[in-house]
Amino acid sequence: MYRVASVVAALVASCFLLFLAAPVFALVAAAGVRGVAKLGSDVELRDALLLTALTATTATVLGVAGGTPIAYFIARRAFRGRAIIAALLDLPLLIPHPVAGIALLLALGRQSAIGGALLATGFRIAGSRTGIVCAMLFVSAPLFLSAAREAFARVDPRYEAVARTLGDPAWRAFRRITLPLATRGLVAAAVVMWARAVSEFGAIVILTYNPKVASVLSYDRFTSYGLPEALPVAAVLVVLALVPLTALRALRYERGIGTM
Amino acid sequence: MIETRGLSARVGSFTLREITLTVPAGAYGVVIGPAGSGKTTLLEAIGGILPVSAGAVRLGGRDVTRLPPEERGVGLVYQHGYLFPHLTVAHNVAYGTTDAAGAREIATRLGAADLWAREVRSLSGGERQLVALARALARHPSVLLLDEPFNALDPRRRSRVRREVRAIHRERGLTVLQVTHDFTEAGLLGDIAVLLDAGRVLQVGAPDEVFRKPASPYIAEFLGAENVFAGTVGLARGPVEDDDRRGAASGSGYRALEFHVAASPLTFVAVGDADPGPGYAVLRAEEVVLSREPGSSSARNTFRGQVQDLATLGALTRVTVDVSGLPLVAALTTSSARELSLAPGVEVYASFKAMAIHLC
Numbered sequence: 001m002y003r004v005a006s007v008v009a010a011l012v013a014s015c016f017l018l019f020l021a022a023p024v025f026a027l028v029a030a031a032g033v034r035g036v037a038k039l040g041s042d043v044e045l046r047d048a049l050l051l052t053a054l055t056a057t058t059a060t061v062l063g064v065a066g067g068t069p070i071a072y073f074i075a076r077r078a079f080r081g082r083a084i085i086a087a088l089l090d091l092p093l094l095i096p097h098p099v100a101g102i103a104l105l106l107a108l109g110r111q112s113a114i115g116g117a118l119l120a121t122g123f124r125i126a127g128s129r130t131g132i133v134c135a136m137l138f139v140s141a142p143l144f145l146s147a148a149r150e151a152f153a154r155v156d157p158r159y160e161a162v163a164r165t166l167g168d169p170a171w172r173a174f175r176r177i178t179l180p181l182a183t184r185g186l187v188a189a190a191v192v193m194w195a196r197a198v199s200e201f202g203a204i205v206i207l208t209y210n211p212k213v214a215s216v217l218s219y220d221r222f223t224s225y226g227l228p229e230a231l232p233v234a235a236v237l238v239v240l241a242l243v244p245l246t247a248l249r250a251l252r253y254e255r256g257i258g259t260m
Numbered sequence: 261m262i263e264t265r266g267l268s269a270r271v272g273s274f275t276l277r278e279i280t281l282t283v284p285a286g287a288y289g290v291v292i293g294p295a296g297s298g299k300t301t302l303l304e305a306i307g308g309i310l311p312v313s314a315g316a317v318r319l320g321g322r323d324v325t326r327l328p329p330e331e332r333g334v335g336l337v338y339q340h341g342y343l344f345p346h347l348t349v350a351h352n353v354a355y356g357t358t359d360a361a362g363a364r365e366i367a368t369r370l371g372a373a374d375l376w377a378r379e380v381r382s383l384s385g386g387e388r389q390l391v392a393l394a395r396a397l398a399r400h401p402s403v404l405l406l407d408e409p410f411n412a413l414d415p416r417r418r419s420r421v422r423r424e425v426r427a428i429h430r431e432r433g434l435t436v437l438q439v440t441h442d443f444t445e446a447g448l449l450g451d452i453a454v455l456l457d458a459g460r461v462l463q464v465g466a467p468d469e470v471f472r473k474p475a476s477p478y479i480a481e482f483l484g485a486e487n488v489f490a491g492t493v494g495l496a497r498g499p500v501e502d503d504d505r506r507g508a509a510s511g512s513g514y515r516a517l518e519f520h521v522a523a524s525p526l527t528f529v530a531v532g533d534a535d536p537g538p539g540y541a542v543l544r545a546e547e548v549v550l551s552r553e554p555g556s557s558s559a560r561n562t563f564r565g566q567v568q569d570l571a572t573l574g575a576l577t578r579v580t581v582d583v584s585g586l587p588l589v590a591a592l593t594t595s596s597a598r599e600l601s602l603a604p605g606v607e608v609y610a611s612f613k614a615m616a617i618h619l620c
Contacts (some may be wrong), residue, residue, distance in 0.1 A: 167330050
């Protein structure tokens, strides 16, 4: 009985894996080599990838800087309304990304108070690299917040309590104890955020069509020239996405701090 | 000195309520109580880890109620050590001090010198406790809060470390408050015992006093008194033996009493300051003497009964004697039980002195 169950489970798992892997393999097999080869000659593709990496990294740095204190606060402090705040921070994950783009356009576009004021000082959000960063930040920061919150929650507050009795003020105890113990979780959270930012399309295309990030370029080539031109761009994105994901898995499986 | 006045603190749904206690400067206090009674919460409230919702904490005569932990001068050792896992043992011990040599010295004294270069991950539970103790002591706190700090140590090492901590406490004039489940440890270490249950202090006093004169039958049972009987306290009608009178004279206001056991026709002769009326009699098993013949001792209470059950644990045997339907537990050495040829059904005489009965 157990043997039959094991065989059935293995079959189901194999089908599931195949379902997840087949499209990716098909894409890479169809245009992976061509896409990588195009990197040398296709300046627009190279610029789009560079822009994607730059804006995603900027968004991630901003997300980590702004999100870490919030994640720590929510993980550590019990206060009324904590559940509501946590839910509000998760909300962007549920909003369809084009809708998120529209919301951002309403809040930061040239017709909005903020966007108009900034434009008056010569600082444009919509249709600029800043707009791309804003769109990436909005849709991917909740992933960082959620994972960072978990990372802090996994560090027993008593470590910090002991550090306080050993003379550390709250900030120093955080820096010397909690932060190092949560580092692996925070790095993993940042990698997930970065990967999500890289793959973002819906919000970016509404807020900033040009300059083009890789996802927008892939869409642009598909609508302008058809599948053969879009495939290499998409394949290169998939290949490059493997880098942060492999790094993430390596962090997860490596035996290290934060598992005590 | 550790002093709390009406101290209340809340953790989730648990509340520590109006704790008032004093551990004099340089004294060693022990907190005893069942699991979930609030022992660790009490230490955390004193240490400033938990915010206090009412009342005050004074350490060394200074009101520290609103001070953060780092300004209270306390050392805190949790049951599981909470060593910083990303640091070595050496860095853990020296964490709160700039005196690296002093840190090394205290670790050596506690028997943790061999662990100096080890990673925390590789330590056993007992070793972690040693390092945690060394870490807290290396900072030279004036108040030390210990949460079952010896329970993961093997028995041999436990008694050595216990002695060492007691010696350091005396040398430095430290004020200590230690949580323990171990009644022997409480008796060995404590100058003052605090009995806690459901977030409240049930009794405070010298450990011997708390063990011998528990304030309620619940405390008596919690502290391991095997014989706790409900009944009625009355004034003694007959004379009390001289031996018992001498014992009674050591306390003030003690008088000869009788205790009528509710569940049997038995009446115990007792000495104490309890008021007549419903109450409880507490008798520790070690106070009950068994013999095969009625003895000629001064003990005022002698009852004939039948051995019901024997439980031997190494050199100690606990014998349950059925005395007119009342199960009376006696503790005696296994060799004595063998000499008396005790076995279920054997007829014996159980005796105990009037002073051995505590009425509450």
